[in-house]
Amino acid sequence: MPSQSARSSEVSPAARALLTLEILQNRPGVTATEIARRLGVTERATRRHIAILREAGIPVESTRGPHGGYTLGRGAALAPVVFTETEALSLVMAVIDAHPGAATAGEGEDVGSALGKVIRALPRAAGHQAAALRDHASATPDRYPSRPDPATTSALVAASAARRQVRLTYASEAGKSWEDVVDPWAVVVRHSRWYLLCHVHRVDGVRTYRIDRVRDVVELEDLFEPPADLDPVASLEQHLGIGWEHATRVVFEAPPEDVARWVHPAMGVLGRHTEGSVLEGSTSNPTMYAREWLARIPVPFRVEGGPELLDAVRTAAAQLSRAVDGWPEGPATAS
C-alpha cells in the first residue's frame, strides 16, 4: 500500500492506457518516466501501457537515448476532438473567470469570439449548457487593466523557448519609455498579471517586467544561456520585492514555516532569524505595505525599518486604536 499515487489516483487501471494516449497526443516526445509520474504509476507499468496501445494498432514511435521519448505516428486521430460536458463547462467557466467581458461583449473581441466558436462546435446538450452559462452568468466589471497583448506575450514566450535575446521597448508607469536588450528567461503569470523574468544587459541584473507595459519586441540573432537551476516562479517572487525606493525589514516571532503563508511574495525575502524569521524587501508605497500586507499577519512582529514603513505602521496602529477607543465601554465587558 505505498500511497505514492497521490495524483489522479481514482482512475480504473484500464483507463490508464487511454490517458496515456491522451498525454501522448498533448505532449509529443514525452518520456516514459514523465508519463508514469503524471499517472502515478511506475515507469515499467507505463511501458506496458505503451505496449497495449501498440497492440491495439496505435502507432507509437519511440526514440532512445537522451532527448528521446514517445511520439504518435501518422494521423493517429483516435480520440476525436470532442469535449466532455464537464470539460466544456470548465472551459467556459475558466474563460469567464479570467475575462468577464467575454460573455457580454461577445463578438468583436478575441476571447469572446473564440469562446463563441467553441460553444458553437459543442454537441447539442453540452452546447446549450455552456451557452446558458455564458449568457446567464453575470460578471462584475472587469478589474484587470493589465491584460497583455497576445502577440507580444507569444513573441516573448517563443523567444524564451528558443533562448534568443530580444530587444524590447518598455513603457514605465510614469509614461516614459526606453529600450532594453534582455535575456528572456521566462514568462510567468501571477495573480492574473503577466511578467517577463529576464536578465537586462544594460544594468546586468535580473528584472521583472510587466508584459502589458512592453510596447514592442524584436527577436535578435544572439542566443543566451539561462541559469541552470532557474526556478521561474521562485525567482519572480524573489525579484518582485526588490529594487524599490524604501527598504523594509520586519522581524517575526515565529519560524519562517509558520510565517510564510501570511507573507505576500512581493513583500520581500523571508529568512531565518534568532528570534524567528526576518523579512527583508522594499516598497514604493509604505502605506500600502503596512496596511494591506503587514496588518493581515496574525503573528507578532517588530518593524525594524525603514523609517517610512515605521511611520506608516505607526499611523495605521493609531488609527485602529482610535477606532475602538471611541467606544463608551471598556474591554472588560467584551464577550
Add this chain to the structure above:
Amino acid sequence: MPSQSARSSEVSPAARALLTLEILQNRPGVTATEIARRLGVTERATRRHIAILREAGIPVESTRGPHGGYTLGRGAALAPVVFTETEALSLVMAVIDAHPGAATAGEGEDVGSALGKVIRALPRAAGHQAAALRDHASATPDRYPSRPDPATTSALVAASAARRQVRLTYASEAGKSWEDVVDPWAVVVRHSRWYLLCHVHRVDGVRTYRIDRVRDVVELEDLFEPPADLDPVASLEQHLGIGWEHATRVVFEAPPEDVARWVHPAMGVLGRHTEGSVLEGSTSNPTMYAREWLARIPVPFRVEGGPELLDAVRTAAAQLSRAVDGWPEGPATAS
C-alpha cells in the same frame, strides 16, 4: 487499421477498451451486443468498457430502445472551427489566467484536457504558438481554493434560466450543512468567486451563496418569478455582507463617495451618516474583517460593533503598536 472481426483473439483486456473505441469510430450506432460479439466478450463487459471510455473523458453517447446503440460524441465537426491566431492565443492566455494549474497538471483535470483538445485542433502554426505558451508560461501555484464544481454551477445556471426553484445543500465554512429551498435569481462571478444570488424561502430573504460550498442541487417543479428590475451584479454586492453570524457597524469620518473605493463590497452596505458615512454588515470571521478589510482603509473611522469585531480590531491595533514600540509594552489601551 485492423477492423477485421477479431473474434475472441487473444488481446489483453486493457486493450479491449481501445478496440471498443475503434469499433465505435468505424460503426456509429453499433449496439452493445454487436461490440461484444466482435470482441468475444459478454455484452455486460462491453457496457463496462463504455464506462471506462467515458471515465477517460471520451464522450460516448447512447440512445435506448430499438435502433439504439452507441455513438461517439458529436461535435467532432470542430473542423470548420478555425481560430484566428490571436483568438487562439487569447483563449489559452485566458484559461491559464484563471486556472494556472491547467498548464502543468494538465491531463487529469477537465480544464487541462479541454485546453489540450483545443490546442490539438489548431492549425499547425497557431498550435505551436499556443502549445509553447501553455508549456513555457510558468504560473504561481493556484491560490483559489474555491473553484466550484462545473456540474453544480451548470445545474444552477440551468435552473435560473428556467426559473425553477431548487433545493440545495449548503456547507458552511464551519463545516455544518443544511438544506434550503431557494429561487435562484442569478449566478454571478466576482473576482474569481462564483456566487448564487437567490431568494431563500426559509428566511424569506435574499442571500448570496458561494457555489463552491453548495454540495447538492435538486431542481424542483415549482416556478418562481424574479424581481422585474433585478440587477444581479449590484444586488450581489449589496447582499454579500449580510446574513453572517457577527454583525458589524463602522462609522467613517468622510462621505460615502470618498470611502466607497476602500470598502470591499462584502463588508456590508455603506450609507450616509451625520458624521460622514456608516457601514453596516456582518461577517463570520471578525479577525479577517478587521485585518484584511478595515485596516486597509486610510480614512479615520470608529468601530461601533459588534463585540467580536471590536475585539479583533483591538488585537490588531495592539499588535501593530507593539511592532513599532517594542515588545515589552502592554496593549495600548490609553495613550
Add this chain to the structure above:
DNA sequence: GTGTTGCGGACGAAACCCTTCCGGTATGCC
C-alpha cells in the same frame, strides 16, 4: 403492451495488473 436496447447492482472466481527487481541496448555528450 410488447419487444428492443441501455443501465447498473451483486457476487464469486479467475485472470490480470502493478511493483520491484534484474540486465540489456541504443544514443548523445564530455
Add this chain to the structure above:
DNA sequence: GGCATACCGGAAGGGTTTCGTCCGCAACAC
C-alpha cells in the same frame, strides 16, 4: 571511453480488477 539518459524486456509475487452470470429497472418505438 566513460557516463547519463531512455527505451526494452523477463520474472516473481501479491493484490484487486475484471469477467461472467443473473437480476430488475428505464426509455423508446411500433
